[in-house]
Amino acid sequence: MPTVKFYASLRKVTGEREAQIQAGSVKEVLQRLSTDYDGELRRYLKISSILVNGKNVIHMKGKRTRLKPDDVVSIFPPLGGG
Amino acid sequence: MSTKYSGYLGRFLDIDLSTGKVGEYDVTDEMLEAYLGSKGLASKILYDTLSKGVNPLGEENVFIVNTGPLVNSGAPCTSRFNVTTKSPLTGGILSCNCGGNFGMFLKRAGFDGLILRGKASKPTWIHIEDGEVELKDAKDLWGLTTEEAQEKLPKGTGKMVIGPAGENAVLYACIISQERALGRGGAGAVMGSKNIKAITAKGNHKVPKANPEKFKKDVRKWVEILKEHPSTGEMMPEYGTAVFINRCNAANTLPTHNFKRGSFAEADAVSGETLAETRLTGNFGCASCVIKCGRRVEVDGKNVKGPEYETLGLLGPNLENPDLGLICDWNYQADLVGVDTVSLGNVLGFAMELNENGLWDNGLEFGKVDNISGVIDDIANRRGIGDDLADGVKRLSEKYGGKDYAMEVKGLELPAYEPRGAVGHGLGYAIANRGGCHIGGGYMVYFEANGPLTMDPLTTRAKPQLTAMLQTMLDALSDSGSCQFTGFTTIPKQAIELNPHGNVYRVVAKSLELMGPMMELILRFPKMLAFVPPMALMQHPRVITDLTGMKMTFGKFLEIGLRTYMIERLFNAREGFTGADDTLPRRSTHQVQEGGTDTTVPLNQMIRIYYRVRGLDANGAPKHDTLRRLGMRA
Numbered sequence: 001m002p003t004v005k006f007y008a009s010l011r012k013v014t015g016e017r018e019a020q021i022q023a024g025s026v027k028e029v030l031q032r033l034s035t036d037y038d039g040e041l042r043r044y045l046k047i048s049s050i051l052v053n054g055k056n057v058i059h060m061k062g063k064r065t066r067l068k069p070d071d072v073v074s075i076f077p078p079l080g081g082g
Numbered sequence: 083m084s085t086k087y088s089g090y091l092g093r094f095l096d097i098d099l100s101t102g103k104v105g106e107y108d109v110t111d112e113m114l115e116a117y118l119g120s121k122g123l124a125s126k127i128l129y130d131t132l133s134k135g136v137n138p139l140g141e142e143n144v145f146i147v148n149t150g151p152l153v154n155s156g157a158p159c160t161s162r163f164n165v166t167t168k169s170p171l172t173g174g175i176l177s178c179n180c181g182g183n184f185g186m187f188l189k190r191a192g193f194d195g196l197i198l199r200g201k202a203s204k205p206t207w208i209h210i211e212d213g214e215v216e217l218k219d220a221k222d223l224w225g226l227t228t229e230e231a232q233e234k235l236p237k238g239t240g241k242m243v244i245g246p247a248g249e250n251a252v253l254y255a256c257i258i259s260q261e262r263a264l265g266r267g268g269a270g271a272v273m274g275s276k277n278i279k280a281i282t283a284k285g286n287h288k289v290p291k292a293n294p295e296k297f298k299k300d301v302r303k304w305v306e307i308l309k310e311h312p313s314t315g316e317m318m319p320e321y322g323t324a325v326f327i328n329r330c331n332a333a334n335t336l337p338t339h340n341f342k343r344g345s346f347a348e349a350d351a352v353s354g355e356t357l358a359e360t361r362l363t364g365n366f367g368c369a370s371c372v373i374k375c376g377r378r379v380e381v382d383g384k385n386v387k388g389p390e391y392e393t394l395g396l397l398g399p400n401l402e403n404p405d406l407g408l409i410c411d412w413n414y415q416a417d418l419v420g421v422d423t424v425s426l427g428n429v430l431g432f433a434m435e436l437n438e439n440g441l442w443d444n445g446l447e448f449g450k451v452d453n454i455s456g457v458i459d460d461i462a463n464r465r466g467i468g469d470d471l472a473d474g475v476k477r478l479s480e481k482y483g484g485k486d487y488a489m490e491v492k493g494l495e496l497p498a499y500e501p502r503g504a505v506g507h508g509l510g511y512a513i514a515n516r517g518g519c520h521i522g523g524g525y526m527v528y529f530e531a532n533g534p535l536t537m538d539p540l541t542t543r544a545k546p547q548l549t550a551m552l553q554t555m556l557d558a559l560s561d562s563g564s565c566q567f568t569g570f571t572t573i574p575k576q577a578i579e580l581n582p583h584g585n586v587y588r589v590v591a592k593s594l595e596l597m598g599p600m601m602e603l604i605l606r607f608p609k610m611l612a613f614v615p616p617m618a619l620m621q622h623p624r625v626i627t628d629l630t631g632m633k634m635t636f637g638k639f640l641e642i643g644l645r646t647y648m649i650e651r652l653f654n655a656r657e658g659f660t661g662a663d664d665t666l667p668r669r670s671t672h673q674v675q676e677g678g679t680d681t682t683v684p685l686n687q688m689i690r691i692y693y694r695v696r697g698l699d700a701n702g703a704p705k706h707d708t709l710r711r712l713g714m715r716a
């Protein structure tokens with residue numbers, strides 16, 4: 001099962017650092033998260049960046065990016081800093 | 083000097099420490115129009131004042147402290163002041179920017195800046211009050227930490243001080259003002275070489291405003307924009323810069339094991355999130371700041387400044403150290419003795435790798451943390467191995483070897499972004515004028531790996547143009563006296579709130595790669611942008627117009643940034659820097675990350691285009707034509 005890691009405000013919203021999610025694509029991860037957690041997370045997911053094994057999915061196949069069981073999906077809300 | 087422009091006090095001190103003579107430096111209105119203030123103006127003064135080849139730690143070097151027009155004006159995030167000098171670490175030009183309170187107080191004392199020449203005959207403290215200057219005996223301050231010295235100096239003054247490291251000519255000694263640092267390149271060592279322990283200022287001068295009503299109205303709007311923007315109103319105050327640890331780790335841009343790798347298995351233990359959960363006692367801001375990105379933590383029962391991203395990365399993963407408590411302790415200790423934590427983390431990492439490879443038996447090992455605190459003290463006092471370590475990575479590599487993995491550019495150690503995971507950021511390190519610096523290099527990583535709107539981090543497309551554009555904007559922001567983090571609002575809230583897995587986002591991110599030619603055109607002919615941008619898009623030009631009475635169009639603002647880079651280039655070229663110095667360590671260009679991206683930084687390809695965009699010749703020096711266009715002369 002892919003591991004989904006939450007960062008920054010998403011940790012507060014989910015109350016977790018990571019979760020194992022049964023999903024074969026990024027789209028399925030987002031669907032599962034939207035049903036498993038409350039509406040606040042849904043708002044964040046709309047504006048969060050998603051990396052699969054360190055690569056931003058926008059440079060892969062976006063939400064259609066396929067996942068293997070040992071993939072790590074990292075989800076970040078927009079950050080500022082430097 | 084006196085000036086027709088508001089926003090300035092119209093006086094710039096010129097102090098000869100060898101003779102004790104105090105005069106004024108003549109800054110003309112043409113200089114203000116061309117360089118605005120802060121870094122750009124100070125670079126011009128340094129260029130005009132120094133001749134080629136002076137010893138950075140000798141009497142002939144000068145030390146300039148100055149401000150931009152926005153400082154102490156009431157505009158948000160504008161306590162920033164600047165120090166410019168010739169760096170003892172690089173031998174090139176050095177400008178440092180700091181959010182401590184000295185700049186505001188210097189303006190209250192009646193001056194826009196000061197230049198120190200020569201060398202005091204004994205430890206000295208300079209006090210500036212309401213237009214007057216006093217050189218005072220600092221024998222009771224010499225040897226004190228930066229905190230002790232600031233406590234001893236009079237209350238109600240703006241202060242900048244050095245610690246033992248600056249007194250002992252550690253080549254990356256910093257200067258501290260309150261708890262903020264003028265960190266990089268050894269400005270603290272230059273101050274120490276002049277026997278100056280501290281400078282204090284106070285007074286009652288007010289910054290004149292050309293259009294006070296409009297200024298007030300626009301500043302109110304600016305504050306609203308900063309507070310409502312997701313980066314400056316939410317993420318920065320909540321997590322500070324430390325929030326980038328996990329993001330960079332996920333994107334293979336977190337230097338680990340002296341930049342051998344781009345991620346660290348235990349990164350989360352030293353992340354902004356963990357800092358917030360376990361150690362944070364609050365956040366704080368530089369004076370006049372509404373963003374408040376600073377962290378506060380407890381060290382030995384004291385509430386002190388917490389580590390920034392750079393410090394966490396370089397004293398954590400780069401040394402294979404997952405102990406957040408120790409990083410907080412070392413960060414505090416480094417500030418007390420006055421050393422730059424970015425160079426420190428590099429020096430320690432490099433020494434560990436030298437030891438690992440059998441090139442220098444120094445007792446330092448990755449993951450071994452018990453001896454680090456002692457070594458920081460040894461560096462500050464140049465004791466034992468600390469004497470070698472105090473000279474920085476470049477000189478260590480000349481003495482012990484390991485040149486391929488000496489992570490420095492032009493002698494300045496790299497900040498905490500591993501460039502093979504963000505190749506445009508690597509270009510920035512190579513061409514930044516003060517050496518390996520993320521801010522001077524345009525901070526491309528924000529558009530490649532950790533910002534809200536990211537391009538493909540490994541493509542070279544449009545990276546040279548974007549790098550030059552970002553550098554130009556950041557330089558202009560600095561020149562104004564504003565914190566560079568206010569620049570985050572130039573990415574509109576709407577763009578940040580685009581769905582990053584939606585089609586619109588993909589198109590916008592992709593279109594950045596196509597914007598190279600347009601940016602090149604703008605940088606070549608900035609004058610065509612002859613409008614003052616609306617506040618919602620960019621606040622600085624409008625507020626500068628309200629304050630100073632200059633009509634600051636977007637084009638003029640960019641031109642100021644362009645000149646700032648070019649005057650620094652001219653300085654370095656005169657010192658003998660060439661295209662060969664615009665480079666990266668071999669580790670970045672010829673070796674792939676261990677267990678990370680399988681790419682290297684394709685530097686040569688990007689540099690050629692970058693030189694063209696900037697109007698530099700094949701040797702990295704400004705072309706005659708470029709200077710003419712900017713109204714400059716070599």
Ligand code: SF4
Nearest residue numbers: 367368371373375565
């Ligand atoms: S954003 Fe951070 S660095 Fe900038 S002025 Fe505010 S507190 Fe200082």
